[in-house]
Amino acid sequence: MKSTKFTLFHAAFFFLFAGALAQAATVTGTVTDKTTGKPAAGDAVVLVEPMSGMSEVGHATTDAKGHYTLNLPGSNPYLVRVAHQGAEYFADVPRGGGQDDISVYDVAARVQGISIDTDLLQVEARNGQLSVDERWFVHNTSSPAMTQFSAKTFEIILPPDAVVGDVAAQRPGGLPTNAKLVPDGAKGHYAFNVPIQPDEGDKNTLFQVAYTLPYSSGKYDFHAQVMLAADNFAVLLPQGMSLTGGSGTSFRSVQADPGIQTFLIKGAAAGKVINFSISGTGSMPREDQTGQGENGQGPAAQGGPGGGMAPPINTPDPLSKYKYWILGGLALLLAAIAAFLLRKPAGAGTGVPAGAAAGLAAAHITPTTPAAKNAALLNALKEELFALESERIAGTLPADEYAEQKAALETVLRRALKRS
Secondary structure (H helix, E strand, O other), X not given: OHHHHHHHHHHHHHHHXXXXXXXXXXXXXXXXXXXXXXXXXXXXXXXXXXXXXXXEEEXXXXXXXXXXXXXXXXXXXXXXXXXXXXXXXXXXOOOOOEEOOEEEOOEEOOOOOEEEEEEEEEEEEEOOEXXXXXXXXXXXXXXXXXXXXXXXXXXXXXXXXXXXXXXXEEOOOOOOEEOOEEEOOOOOXXXXXXXXXXXXXXXXXXXXXXXXXXXXXXXXXXXXXXXXXXXXXEEEEEOOEEEEEOOOOXXXXXXXXXXXXXXXXXXXXXXXXXXXXXXXXXXXXXXOOOXXXXXXXXXXHHOOOOOOOOOOOOOOOOOHHHHHHHOOOOOHHHHHHHXXXXXXXXXXXXXXXXXXXXXXXXXXXXXXXXXXXXXXXXXXXXXXXXHHHHHHHXXXXXXXXXXXXXXXXXXXXXXXXXXX
């Protein structure tokens, strides 16, 4: 069985990248320093192969005009990685090689224009513990555009008794990848060392930490604190759980989803302690991201693509653009289908939206022909396979989860290949 899956896995990439088999191919491009507007000369450029644990299979250095050329050793999918002033930037290699221009930015340990759009906590209670998935959506609107990067690029504070689980980060326009959380002094203080690149349109940088807290008493007192000022501080709870604001803390309830309670504070000052208590038990509804939730109620029924009336709220929900993150944690199969449904047509860019606002906009221009839809699905599956295999090789994905998720992907992949 394992041999069959292994063969299928690599056969899929053969079909996806068959164009590269006809002849030896190269990838060439220009690396531009967007901070200065000049070519980035002397930067190290590396060809990496995700299928073999991000192994380095080609090296080059940009010339005085920022140009580089790399030979593709085979037909597997590749990435180009550029190191500029210590920060790394990635780009997909076009199928069969070709032109692959890359933008980089000058680096500083502290950059003006870094701010938190939303610090969002999604909380569930079961089996005597709280499960918290906390996400920070971080803007970089520096001018001139620069990347913030150091050993303490982004500092966070978690509850002292938090047991940290999965840690991830997502760069503007990229895919979520595993990240490292570094202890930073006092208990509960940590830092990410992932670069905060300048925003790309409405795409910003996401940091994410899953952790658990003791909950045998059925109540937990939070003393949350953000290191940077946050436009929004939000807590999401399932029905059956309650939030009570502490002294000097005033949440307002936001009607975002019938199965989820949303509590919001606008304008959380840097360093201010936000006191609140959580009680009760419950789990988040496991809705899919394709617009069909429980009883068919999903974004489409609430003013998303496909019609329906929007919720009767006078002002826009400040968390609406994070709808798909809020309803995250789905099976990889559904994630692949969602990526397919929300993708722009070929030629319109391949970045994954950072939030639902971009995703819903993209849904209006989803490919309509069968060939275009199938091509978009195969491309989405390629990206998911990249992430899945990289996590397995890095040892960050348990073997049982890897097998389950790969099996789901292979089912979709087989159907897609039959139609290609």
